[in-house]
Amino acid sequence: MVEVGTSRVKRGMAEMQKGGVIMDVVNAEQAKIAEEAGAVAVMALERVPADIRAAGGVARMADPTVIEEVMNAVSIPVMAKARIGHYVEAKVLEALGVDYIDESEVLTPADDKFHINKKEFTVPFVCGARDLGEALRRIAEGASMIRTKGEAGTGNIVEAVKHMRNVMGQIRKVQNMSEDELVAEAKNLGCPYELLLEVKRLGRLPVVNFAAGGVATPADAALMMHLGADGVFVGSGIFKSENPAKYARAIVEATTHYTDYKLIAELSKGLGAPMKGIELSTLAESERLAVRGW
Amino acid sequence: MRIGVLGLQGDVQEHVERLQDIGADPVIVKRPADLAGLRGLILPGGESTTIGKLMRKYELLEPVRDMGRAGVPLYGTCAGMILLAREIEGGEDPHLGLMNIRVARNSFGRQKDSFETDLSVRGVDGGPFRAVFIRAPHVTEVGPDVEVLAEFEGRVVAVRQGNLLATSFHPELTEDSRLHRYFAEMAEASTPAVQ
Numbered sequence: 001m002v003e004v005g006t007s008r009v010k011r012g013m014a015e016m017q018k019g020g021v022i023m024d025v026v027n028a029e030q031a032k033i034a035e036e037a038g039a040v041a042v043m044a045l046e047r048v049p050a051d052i053r054a055a056g057g058v059a060r061m062a063d064p065t066v067i068e069e070v071m072n073a074v075s076i077p078v079m080a081k082a083r084i085g086h087y088v089e090a091k092v093l094e095a096l097g098v099d100y101i102d103e104s105e106v107l108t109p110a111d112d113k114f115h116i117n118k119k120e121f122t123v124p125f126v127c128g129a130r131d132l133g134e135a136l137r138r139i140a141e142g143a144s145m146i147r148t149k150g151e152a153g154t155g156n157i158v159e160a161v162k163h164m165r166n167v168m169g170q171i172r173k174v175q176n177m178s179e180d181e182l183v184a185e186a187k188n189l190g191c192p193y194e195l196l197l198e199v200k201r202l203g204r205l206p207v208v209n210f211a212a213g214g215v216a217t218p219a220d221a222a223l224m225m226h227l228g229a230d231g232v233f234v235g236s237g238i239f240k241s242e243n244p245a246k247y248a249r250a251i252v253e254a255t256t257h258y259t260d261y262k263l264i265a266e267l268s269k270g271l272g273a274p275m276k277g278i279e280l281s282t283l284a285e286s287e288r289l290a291v292r293g294w
Numbered sequence: 295m296r297i298g299v300l301g302l303q304g305d306v307q308e309h310v311e312r313l314q315d316i317g318a319d320p321v322i323v324k325r326p327a328d329l330a331g332l333r334g335l336i337l338p339g340g341e342s343t344t345i346g347k348l349m350r351k352y353e354l355l356e357p358v359r360d361m362g363r364a365g366v367p368l369y370g371t372c373a374g375m376i377l378l379a380r381e382i383e384g385g386e387d388p389h390l391g392l393m394n395i396r397v398a399r400n401s402f403g404r405q406k407d408s409f410e411t412d413l414s415v416r417g418v419d420g421g422p423f424r425a426v427f428i429r430a431p432h433v434t435e436v437g438p439d440v441e442v443l444a445e446f447e448g449r450v451v452a453v454r455q456g457n458l459l460a461t462s463f464h465p466e467l468t469e470d471s472r473l474h475r476y477f478a479e480m481a482e483a484s485t486p487a488v489q
Binding site for chain 1: 324399407429
């Protein structure tokens with residue numbers, strides 16, 4: 001029997017992205033630069049997060065024209081973002097044929113209580129998480145891939161590091177718990193007991209876990225791999241830098257060879273200015289994207 | 295028995311686990327020096343464009359091609375099949391170009407068309423194999439020296455040419471290690487060639 005949209009097929013797609021870099025692009029030209037640099041996928045957007053931040057107002061799903069332009073430009077997978085809880089935006093993206101949907105806090109949430117029921121979809125979803133409980137709630141809703149939320153569009157890695165350390169530290173804690181302690185921990189974390197049991201058995205999340213939100217340099221990407229990320233999303237970091245093609249290649253190579261520090265030194269030479277970046281303490285609480293969703 | 299898994303990008307860990315299941319000694323290959331002492335090498339699933347570029351940049355393309363020519367078994371799954379093919383439809387440059395096959399990338403459609411199904415593979419006993427196809431390629435032409443091991447709806451999805459093995463699907467994503475065992479037997483039967 002031929003089955004589409006099984007959890008193995010959806011999660012498997014993310015497994016194929018491991019060790020790779022997924023890049024935000026806003027048109028066909030950028031998509032081709034990303035593919036040429038060795039990106040494993042591109043995220044088709046109308047604006048990169050730094051520009052979404054600058055523009056303010058309500059950020060929504062991209063114009064399908066942009067998404068189709070990118071899909072026609074490259075042979076690698078194309079992802080696109082839907083607002084948290086916006087079932088119809090997600091259905092539209094699925095109908096367009098995108099390969100992965102990011103139910104993303106970078107866009108303005110459409111639902112302040114509920115995320116999309118992702119199990120209903122044939123196309124797989126990636127969702128952001130700040131800790132293990134949030135990651136497992138998204139997986140319970142059908143997410144096939146998790147990424148840190150970080151703080152998108154800041155070029156500041158500190159929040160992504162915090163979220164990755166949270167998830168990894170909580171996994172290590174769960175591995176040392178007895179099954180009765182796990183029931184209480186499931187209550188503490190606000191996640192299903194069965195998923196927590198699976199985490200204990202596997203010693204990792206049951207899906208791929210990428211880093212996202214603030215990666216700006218090759219060393220940032222390598223740091224996230226060192227902390228246990230399976231791969232890296234780079235949003236504003238590439239096309240807000242001085243030399244995007246060179247930056248993109250350097251980040252791809254630093255992600256693959258993340259323990260080769262001599263190489264990362266070479267890759268970091270003469271890259272030109274990275275994106276300027278924002279110190280987190282200067283961001284008002286209302287300007288923080290990571291607190292969107294629950 | 296040391297069997298390598300090309301570890302530049304893709305589902306490397308899943309192949310490592312299947313090799314452990316059958317008692318082989320997996321080695322993750324990122325640099326040419328990692329190829330020493332290998333009896334076989336797996337080219338995993340992932341993005342063939344990414345892996346192809348990194349193989350060129352990190353000087354793995356030539357040594358792996360030499361291995362294949364010297365008779366060391368190579369097994370490509372999905373992206374790995376594309377790396378092995380002599381010809382890629384659409385005019386893209388071939389990578390290793392070792393196998394006498396022509397392949398079409400993403401030939402079953404986009405991710406929403408990805409699927410799993412039961413498939414009989416010639417030479418693998420014990421009933422059908424649960425085959426997972428993810429934005430999979432298929433073989434559109436085979437040379438006279440290529441043996442077709444499996445077809446799905448009239449499309450060739452598993453092939454062997456002497457020491458070279460390729461599947462459009464991902465046996466590493468299931469718990470079924472029969473294809474890895476099949477490959478390990480190919481490796482055992484060959485003489486160690488990597489110095």
